[in-house]
Amino acid sequence: MVLRREVRGRPGLPLAEFRSKANISLEQIVSVTKISKRFLEAIEAADYRVLPGGVFNVNYIRQYAAAVGYNAEEILDHYYEATGQAPQAEKSLQHTDERADRSLGAVAGRLGRLLLEG
Numbered sequence: 288m289v290l291r292r293e294v295r296g297r298p299g300l301p302l303a304e305f306r307s308k309a310n311i312s313l314e315q316i317v318s319v320t321k322i323s324k325r326f327l328e329a330i331e332a333a334d335y336r337v338l339p340g341g342v343f344n345v346n347y348i349r350q351y352a353a354a355v356g357y358n359a360e361e362i363l364d365h366y367y368e369a370t371g372q373a374p375q376a377e378k379s380l381q382h383t384d385e386r387a388d389r390s391l392g393a394v395a396g397r398l399g400r401l402l403l404e405g
Contacts, residue, residue, distance in 0.1 A: 300365055302331040306355045311402070316354045319397045322347050330362070335370055345375075353394050 306313075313327050329337035330351050338344045348366055352359035367374055 300333065300362060302351075302355070302357065302362070305357055306331070309355055311355055311398070315398060315401055316351065319394055319401060320347075320350045320354060322350060327351060333365065333369060335366060350394055353392075354398050356395075 306316075313324050316322070316327055317324050326338055326347055329335065330348055335344065338347060344366065345363065348362050349359045351357075352362055363374070366372075
């Protein structure tokens with residue numbers, strides 16, 4: 288699998304900059320999502336080789352996006368292009384997506400409380 292940070296002449300997404308402007312630290316996201324800082328940094332750097340693989344990658348990207356308020360589909364589009372992987376069929380993911388939506392709502396709520404307390 289060949290991984291590219293630049294996809295079709297477009298550089299990796301400005302995720303770290305977006306997160307920084309939102310005043311959210313990686314440590315806050317780690318605290319809420321329980322995703323290792325190393326994996327979060329890999330998502331921001333579009334260095335997907337560092338991620339554990341499979342459904343974990345998609346789930347981690349969705350959780351990261353929810354935590355910082357970024358469009359998960361844009362990151363996933365970049366991920367699929369960079370890795371050459373195709374998205375899973377929508378029907379098989381429907382149940383998983385519903386659970387993920389509930390989980391991501393909880394992540395966003397916890398991060399919001401953490402920011403208010405911070």
